[in-house]
Amino acid sequence: MARFNKLSVLAMVAITTVVLLAALMSDVADASTFTDWKLPGCHGPKEQISNCGTCYPIKYHLGYSFKYTAGKSAYLYRFPHCLGPAGRIISYNETRCLSFPWKSIRIKCHH
Incomplete structure (x- = not known):
């Protein structure tokens, strides 16, 4: 027993x-996912950011893609460390394969 x-x-x-x-x-x-590419046209080495709540530096600036899921929007900043107001908020799927000015990102944890 x-x-x-x-x-x-x-x-x-x-x-x-x-x-x-x-x-x-x-x-x-x-999780929403932000991918940034080193080479124009969304090619070459890339980094992916999907953790929410923390500010991350954006390493590459020659193209990005954002996969929006579960209500987790991306807040993009022109300055490092997510300083200043968000310059862009993305709340949908988006791809831009051109250079961009954003230096840091925070994916909001919406629950």
Whole structure:
């Protein structure tokens, strides 16, 4: 009987772990993503930013794409460290394969 109880507890722990991992993965899958490219025409090396709530420097400035999901808008700033007012707010899917002036980005965590 004690063995059955230990197996039941292990099964519950395993199920709980799977449910938590699935919830975390769905949150990641729902993240908006900003991609910036080093070369004109949205080519070459790129960086992707998808974490919300933190200010990130934008490394490349010769094209960008924003995949909007889950109500998480991108706030783009002309200055490093997200200083000053947002110069552009993107709340939809957008691609621009030309140079742009934005130096930093914050993806808002709307829940």
